[in-house]
Amino acid sequence: MSKAKTPPRRPAAIPEEKGADLPEAWRRRPWIPVLITGIVVAAVLASGLAVDEALKAPRPAALDGCKTSTQIAPYRFTGPQPICITAAHKYQATINTTQGQVVIQLYPEIAPVTVNNFIVLALDGYYNGMRWKTEDWVVQNGDPTGDGRGGPGYTLPEEPNTEPSWGIGAVGMARPPGLPINGSQFFIERAAWPGNGPTAIYNRFGTVIKGIEKVGLLTAPADRINSITIQVG
Structure with missing residues (x-):
């Protein structure tokens, strides 16, 4: 008596990752993350200039x-x-x-x-x-x-x-x-x-x-x- 064939197992589906859970205000105003990124970049550049100036000699009045x-x-x-x-x-x-x-x-x-x-x-x-x-x-x-x-x-x-x-x-x-x-x-x-x-x-x-x-x-x-x-x- 032949046994019933077991159907091949399919790989378990990998659940899709959800995107980052953005604040509701950000979803309504998509320009906010861009603005924040710009502020961070500007701060980094400014700090670099500040370091460069700090390396220069103090200037008497x-x-x-x-x-x-x-x-x-x-x-x-x-x-x-x-x-x-x-x-x-x-x-x-x-x-x-x-x-x-x-x-x-x-x-x-x-x-x-x-x-x-x-x-x-x-x-x-x-x-x-x-x-x-x-x-x-x-x-x-x-x-x-x-x-x-x-x-x-x-x-x-x-x-x-x-x-x-x-x-x-x-x-x-x-x-x-x-x-x-x-x-x-x-x-x-x-x-x-x-x-x-x-x-x-x-x-x-x-x-x-x-x-x-x-x-x-x-x-x-x-x-x-x-x-x-x-x-x-």
Whole structure:
């Protein structure tokens, strides 16, 4: 006697998932979720801008008017930075490095264009994150390309002076042999200048007054500038 064939089992039906249970007000006004999404996106973008501004150096009230020249690309500008410093103030720069703080007394009375240019770039965060290049007697920074030839897209005029003299702690602007003064690369002496000293104009614009021992610790490529703050007196 043959057995009745058992009909094949069909897979159990998977219940359809219900959509998200939206509030009744949202179902009546479908533009509300779009509006909320837009608000969230705007908040995220605004927070990003806020973080970017926070990474820039604090700006003393006396330097509120300092603005860069027109920026045409990352780290590139149309020309030297507009003058915003005055003879009525004294200026110091605190370079926050990975080895500690280095404080520089700036000399606007003998190199006003160079000091102004350095201050405006520092306030704009230009130097933040840049790595040092080092030799036994000098450390140098301000090259956005990292190959020793980079700059902000312009050069600086010569500002010759005989005082103060060059020596340990002296701060000047870099220049390739036979070429103009770089618009952003600066150097600090940490030992005596080789030979008979400088044979060209390097726009001496400051002196380290605190932290020269930190300058002695800087190595390449490990160390970098975290930020630069400007103090006005």
